[in-house]
Amino acid sequence: MSSINSGESTTFFEDDEPEEIAIAVMGPTGVGKTSFINLLSGSGLKVGSEMVSCTSSVQAANPFDFEDYRITLIDTPGFDDTTLRDSDVLGMIAAYLSYAHGHGQTLAGIVYMHRILDNRMGGISSRNFRMFRRLCGDNSLQNVVIVTNMWGQVDHELGVARETELATKDIFFKPVLEKGARLARHDRTLKSARAIIQSLVGKRPQVLQIQQELANGMDITETSAGKELNRDLMEQMSRHKEEIRLLMTQMEEASKLRDEEARRELSQDRARHRAEVTRIQLDSRNIVAGYAEAMMKLEQRVKESEAAAKIAAKKAEEAKESNLRFSEEQKNAQSVSADNAVIEAKMGAALPIFGFWGRLALMLSPFSLSWK
Ligand SMILES: Nc1nc2c(ncn2[C@@H]2O[C@H](COP(=O)(O)OP(=O)(O)OP(=O)(O)O)[C@@H](O)[C@H]2O)c(=O)[nH]1
Ligand SMILES: [Mg+2]
Numbered sequence: 001m002s003s004i005n006s007g008e009s010t011t012f013f014e015d016d017e018p019e020e021i022a023i024a025v026m027g028p029t030g031v032g033k034t035s036f037i038n039l040l041s042g043s044g045l046k047v048g049s050e051m052v053s054c055t056s057s058v059q060a061a062n063p064f065d066f067e068d069y070r071i072t073l074i075d076t077p078g079f080d081d082t083t084l085r086d087s088d089v090l091g092m093i094a095a096y097l098s099y100a101h102g103h104g105q106t107l108a109g110i111v112y113m114h115r116i117l118d119n120r121m122g123g124i125s126s127r128n129f130r131m132f133r134r135l136c137g138d139n140s141l142q143n144v145v146i147v148t149n150m151w152g153q154v155d156h157e158l159g160v161a162r163e164t165e166l167a168t169k170d171i172f173f174k175p176v177l178e179k180g181a182r183l184a185r186h187d188r189t190l191k192s193a194r195a196i197i198q199s200l201v202g203k204r205p206q207v208l209q210i211q212q213e214l215a216n217g218m219d220i221t222e223t224s225a226g227k228e229l230n231r232d233l234m235e236q237m238s239r240h241k242e243e244i245r246l247l248m249t250q251m252e253e254a255s256k257l258r259d260e261e262a263r264r265e266l267s268q269d270r271a272r273h274r275a276e277v278t279r280i281q282l283d284s285r286n287i288v289a290g291y292a293e294a295m296m297k298l299e300q301r302v303k304e305s306e307a308a309a310k311i312a313a314k315k316a317e318e319a320k321e322s323n324l325r326f327s328e329e330q331k332n333a334q335s336v337s338a339d340n341a342v343i344e345a346k347m348g349a350a351l352p353i354f355g356f357w358g359r360l361a362l363m364l365s366p367f368s369l370s371w372k
Pocket of ligand 2: 033034035046047048054055075
């Protein structure tokens with residue numbers, strides 16, 4: 001602890017307390033975001049397989065100390081999740097960021113993950129990256145590291161050639177690298193993960209475009225990310241509609257030729273595309289509601305956690321007092337409920353200790369499996 005003596009009074013400040021910062025991790029589903037976060041923070045957030053999406057909400061890992069900082073890593077679901085609608089993913093990310101900004105908090109950095117084993121920036125990768133660009137805007141790119149991983153799964157020379165392509169082509173990462181983002185490799189070791197974090201700590205936190213837009217009173221559909229999602233959904237829909245038109249022409253021909261089997265197969269195909277059109281329509285209509293619902297749930301859960309923490313702390317205090325009063329036998333009988341109260345009270349005790357990000361992580365953690 002240091003002190004400043006101003007003559008009349010002495011002000012003490014905690015210069016040995018780590019500075020609290022938050023870093024978000026984004027990228028397509030299954031790219032290794034949660035694994036990266038667990039490695040650094042020692043958390044046990046659930047990791048998925050390559051086939052099925054795993055992280056279904058914005059969740060924060062246990063804060064960990066790194067040099068002079070206490071870091072909270074924020075895990076996010078990817079767009080094109082196999083179980084969530086894109087509108088819900090946008091809603092959850094936007095709500096979390098907007099809530100933080102509303103409380104005067106900004107991210108110190110963002111890690112965007114990309115699998116080097118993907119032989120090109122396919123549909124899912126480029127959609128996620130476009131959404132990421134719209135969420136961040138240009139001003140916060142200084143605080144972005146694009147991380148390539150899964151190097152062990154490609155021939156090294158091929159990986160290096162892909163990395164060069166990603167860094168030098170306009171359709172890939174070149175435009176963001178020119179505006180201050182950096183490219184780094186992660187080889188699944190703690191050393192490389194820490195080097196990535198090292199390059200972000202100490203950066204001046206920046207307001208992201210989506211935070212600024214929502215703070216300016218924009219509706220989520222008016223934000224760049226909201227517009228991009230809608231545009232993308234409409235594009236997907238017109239592709240399906242085009243397919244449906246084509247299939248209908250082919251069905252007519254099959255009917256003329258009395259080829260019943262071909263007609264049935266084409267009809268099944270058409271039903272599949274029609275189902276996709278309905279799904280996309282619902283997703284598009286859900287953009288406003290998805291955000292509103294995520295924000296409402298987040299605020300409600302923070303409120304509930306704060307209230308529960310207060311009650312739990314009081315209960316634990318009471319249990320402690322009554323334990324002291326009762327005989328040894330009575331004390332034993334009470335110990336189970338007292339233990340429960342003590343566990344619950346840990347949250348009550350911890351809430352005032354952590355800073356904003358740690359508190360938010362703690363408050364949402366009992367509920368973080370899903371916001372739905
Ligand atoms: N080879 C290799 N596999 C990895 C790496 N990181 C993660 N994986 C594997 O990739 C799969 C997905 O990892 P997750 O960490 O769940 O990926 P995620 O991005 O959080 O996925 P979602 O939560 O679905 O968005 C798991 O089987 C991991 O074991 C890596 O650096 N190298
Ligand atoms: Mg995950």
